[in-house]
Amino acid sequence: DAGITQSPRHKVTETGTPVTLRCHQTENHRYMYWYRQDPGHGLRLIHYSYGVKDTDKGEVSDGYSVSRSKTEDFLLTLESATSSQTSVYFCAIRDSGTGPYEQYFGPGTRLTVT
Amino acid sequence: AQSVTQLGSHVSVSEGALVLLRCNYSSSVPPYLFWYVQYPNQGLQLLLKYTSAATLVKGINGFEAEFKKSETSFHLTKPSAHMSDAAEYFCAVSVGTGRRALTFGSGTRLQVQP
Numbered sequence: 001d002a003g004i005t006q007s008p009r010h011k012v013t014e015t016g017t018p019v020t021l022r023c024h025q026t027e028n029h030r031y032m033y034w035y036r037q038d039p040g041h042g043l044r045l046i047h048y049s050y051g052v053k054d055t056d057k058g059e060v061s062d063g064y065s066v067s068r069s070k071t072e073d074f075l076l077t078l079e080s081a082t083s084s085q086t087s088v089y090f091c092a093i094r095d096s097g098t099g100p101y102e103q104y105f106g107p108g109t110r111l112t113v114t
Numbered sequence: 115a116q117s118v119t120q121l122g123s124h125v126s127v128s129e130g131a132l133v134l135l136r137c138n139y140s141s142s143v144p145p146y147l148f149w150y151v152q153y154p155n156q157g158l159q160l161l162l163k164y165t166s167a168a169t170l171v172k173g174i175n176g177f178e179a180e181f182k183k184s185e186t187s188f189h190l191t192k193p194s195a196h197m198s199d200a201a202e203y204f205c206a207v208s209v210g211t212g213r214r215a216l217t218f219g220s221g222t223r224l225q226v227q228p
Contacts, residue, residue: 004157033215040123042204042218043158058215090157094214102148103216105157 003027004106006091012112019078021109023091025071030096032074033103034058034066036087043090049074081113116141116207120219128227133192135222137179137205140186146208147188148216149179153201161203164188175199200226 003026013019023032031050035043035058045058047066055066063085065077078085088110092103121136139145147164162173169181175198179190188205202223206216 031214035218040220042118042206042220043216044218045215048215092158092216101214102160102163104160105150107157108155 004091004093004104006089006106006109008109009107010110012114013081014114015082016080019081019111021076021089021091021111023074023076023106025074025091025093027093027095027104028071029093030071031094032068033092033094034064034074034076035090035092036060037090037108038087046076046089078111081111083113085111086113087111116145116209116217118205118207118217118219120203120205120222122222123220124223124225126225126227127195129197130194133177133190133195133199133224135190135203135205135224137188137190137219138186139188139205139207141207141209143209147179147181148206148208149173149177149188149190150204150206151175151201152204152221158204161190195224195226197226197228200224 005024007022033048034046037043044060049055049068067075088108090108091106094103095101117140119138149161150158152158162171164181172178177192202221204221205219
């Protein structure tokens with residue numbers, strides 16, 4: 001298994017509070033991604049990173065921010081959590097290059113916003 | 115922009131029967147295509163990938179998929195279902211350069227009846 005961990009694995013928080021999810025990899029891969037999984041939608045890209053301090057938005061980035069200060073860590077922050085952000089969040093990593101390198105996924109974080 | 119359509123959100127088969135999970139994609143350039151499997155409360159695991167080297171791709175656990183450009187399809191099959199195949203399956207596409215993020219279908223939940 002790829003060395004990807006996510007923390008916390010489960011979190012319940014109240015509307016309006018800030019939340020930070022952490023993704024940690026031991027593979028030294030350049031690319032890191034945050035997706036959210038919701039029933040009927042598959043996984044949708046929130047943000048991604050293509051290097052330290054290099055990040056960009058995905059299709060569902062509103063209400064989320066990210067940071068990557070080290071190769072191994074990619075943080076996802078919900079500045080002010082809303083009920084619509086209740087979801088399962090997955091981190092993924094991919095090696096660099098132009099080939100069809102597959103992405104490897106972490107175990108996920110289940111977030112409930114009450 | 116690329117997209118993926120998975121026909122059938124739920125598929126039920128008997129143990130030993132053929133498994134067929136459908137995936138159609140839309141892309142203006144040659145795509146890379148993937149099938150992932152997700153077991154309950156786990157992350158996504160790569161089953162197989164299409165990289166243009168061969169149209170028939172064999173993956174893990176006895177699964178295979180055939181790329182048909184004329185039909186823009188990449189259906190997943192397994193000759194004989196096993197109880198352990200019960201899971202959710204996602205088709206995904208990746209195109210272009212740069213971020214190489216995956217665009218996922220909405221998923222198909224496979225149920226295997228004894």
